[in-house]
Amino acid sequence: MAVFMAILGLVLVLCFCSALLRWNEVRYRKKGLPPGTMGWPLFGETTEFLKQGPNFLKTQRARYGSFFKSHILGCPTIVSMDPEINRYILMNESKGLVPGYPQSMLDILGKCNIAAVHGSTHKYMRGALLSIISHTLMRDQLLPKIDEFMRAHLSNWDNQVINIQDKTKEMAFLSSLKQIAGIESSSISYSFMTEFFKLVLGTLSLPIDLPGTNYRRGVQARKNIISIMSQLLEERRASKEIYQDMLGCLMGKDESKYKLNDEEIIDLVITLMYSGYETVSTTSMMAVKYLHDHPKALEELRKEHLAIRERKGTVDPIDYNDLKSMRFTRAVIFETSRLATIVNGVLRKTTRDMELNGYLIPKGWRIYVYTREINYDPFLYPDPLTFNPWRWMDKSLESQNYFLIFGGGTRQCPGKELGIAEISTFLHYFVTRYRWEEVGGDKLMKFPRVEAPNGLHIRVSHLTN
Numbered sequence: 001m002a003v004f005m006a007i008l009g010l011v012l013v014l015c016f017c018s019a020l021l022r023w024n025e026v027r028y029r030k031k032g033l034p035p036g037t038m039g040w041p042l043f044g045e046t047t048e049f050l051k052q053g054p055n056f057l058k059t060q061r062a063r064y065g066s067f068f069k070s071h072i073l074g075c076p077t078i079v080s081m082d083p084e085i086n087r088y089i090l091m092n093e094s095k096g097l098v099p100g101y102p103q104s105m106l107d108i109l110g111k112c113n114i115a116a117v118h119g120s121t122h123k124y125m126r127g128a129l130l131s132i133i134s135h136t137l138m139r140d141q142l143l144p145k146i147d148e149f150m151r152a153h154l155s156n157w158d159n160q161v162i163n164i165q166d167k168t169k170e171m172a173f174l175s176s177l178k179q180i181a182g183i184e185s186s187s188i189s190y191s192f193m194t195e196f197f198k199l200v201l202g203t204l205s206l207p208i209d210l211p212g213t214n215y216r217r218g219v220q221a222r223k224n225i226i227s228i229m230s231q232l233l234e235e236r237r238a239s240k241e242i243y244q245d246m247l248g249c250l251m252g253k254d255e256s257k258y259k260l261n262d263e264e265i266i267d268l269v270i271t272l273m274y275s276g277y278e279t280v281s282t283t284s285m286m287a288v289k290y291l292h293d294h295p296k297a298l299e300e301l302r303k304e305h306l307a308i309r310e311r312k313g314t315v316d317p318i319d320y321n322d323l324k325s326m327r328f329t330r331a332v333i334f335e336t337s338r339l340a341t342i343v344n345g346v347l348r349k350t351t352r353d354m355e356l357n358g359y360l361i362p363k364g365w366r367i368y369v370y371t372r373e374i375n376y377d378p379f380l381y382p383d384p385l386t387f388n389p390w391r392w393m394d395k396s397l398e399s400q401n402y403f404l405i406f407g408g409g410t411r412q413c414p415g416k417e418l419g420i421a422e423i424s425t426f427l428h429y430f431v432t433r434y435r436w437e438e439v440g441g442d443k444l445m446k447f448p449r450v451e452a453p454n455g456l457h458i459r460v461s462h463l464t465n
């Protein structure tokens with residue numbers, strides 16, 4: 001009897017689940033939507049997406065083609081894995097395809113954040129941002145600061161076991177703080193960093209405003225950062241000194257074409273720090289990982305950097321010409337970004353009902369412009385799973401249409417060259433000063449973010465020729 005009841009219970013549960021799944025499918029069966037499945041009410045297919053990662057999307061593509069519907073991370077979503085359509089979406093923001101980042105990100109990064117603004121406001125904020133990272137400023141102000149920072153940050157690492165994940169995270173944050181506000185490693189920068197790390201975690205969490213949640217901590221961190229920044233702005237206004245840094249340019253309203261108020265300045269600073277943080281730190285960590293595993297590539301890279309050092313005195317900083325001469329380094333950075341896929345894709349949302357790829361997409365749906373698979377396309381990148389920086393020595397690969405590592409269209413990464421300059425300078429001091437081996441046993445996760453959950457530990461020793 002007990003067995004019978006258990007079987008009956010199981011059958012009822014299965015019937016209920018299948019009815020629920022069916023109901024959810026029917027709910028979204030609007031005419032003209034692309035094929036695909038919507039999973040469970042509310043949760044959709046988020047669990048499968050997070051657990052199986054790229055394999056889930058590849059399985060769906062095998063069933064439904066490169067343009068299918070799903071329900072992930074709390075939203076009905078179209079996943080586009082078609083390179084042509086992806087390019088079209090990125091190029092056509094004005095047709096109602098605006099950034100579609102999660103609510104927690106928008107709340108915590110602020111309403112003037114670049115991902116939250118569209119149209120002419122976006123153009124203005126982007127212009128202001130580009131004006132503080134121009135070629136001239138990079139050459140005259142930013143690169144000298146990056147060099148000075150890296151030189152100090154990478155000192156005394158020999159004979160130590162280092163968690164390179166932590167070091168590259170600190171590096172990305174502290175280097176941008178120095179460029180933005182000239183703040184050196186000091187007690188302010190460390191308290192700022194603690195708040196910033198909480199802010200980052202908050203943007204990646206569900207927007208649940210309860211005590212103890214990462215979201216609540218992120219919102220609080222934003223308030224603390226605003227208060228630190230407001231005080232800094234006040235002090236600068238009171239001092240009348242001229243500051244040669246990004247904040248100095250943003251505050252110098254008289255000389256600048258862009259007149260931003262304090263709220264806009266603070267949100268722009270948060271945008272800058274946030275956008276360059278994980279991309280630069282993770283690419284640097286993964287470059288260290290791949291170079292460790294590929295001694296020939298490391299040898300070539302080191303040769304390039306030792307040749308630069310030989311042309312200069314030991315204390316001479318890296319300058320713009322040195323940077324331009326780092327061709328193999330640039331190739332290592334691209335190959336690292338490609339193979340590790342630091343950015344899986346970008347999010348957009350529809351601001352109106354629209355036709356896309358022959359389907360009707362309702363207003364408010366999210367579109368996941370999933371670019372990861374292009375990175376492993378054997379026609380573009382023969383032997384795609386091999387780390388082969390030499391493939392990038394042919395410059396045309398960088399300008400091919402499907403090169404979307406830095407995004408595309410009106411939102412293409414404005415910090416590309418700055419990010420490359422930071423990673424290149426980091427690699428310069430790292431490979432000319434040290435050799436290293438992995439301690440071993442550290443796990444690396446590739447999805448949804450590239451990270452080493454327990455850190456990536458390396459034993460560093462002095463480089464002797």
Ligand code: HEM
Binds near residue numbers: 271272343406410
């Ligand atoms: C290796 C380093 C980097 C990678 C791989 C990268 C990648 C990207 C990608 C894929 C986008 C497009 C996002 C979208 O379309 O929604 C983007 C946008 C952006 N990136 Fe980067 N990025 C890097 C470094 C940086 C740095 C150092 C900065 C700081 C200046 C920066 C600032 C931005 C900003 C502000 C945007 C938004 C642009 C807009 O919406 O108009 N990035 N980045």
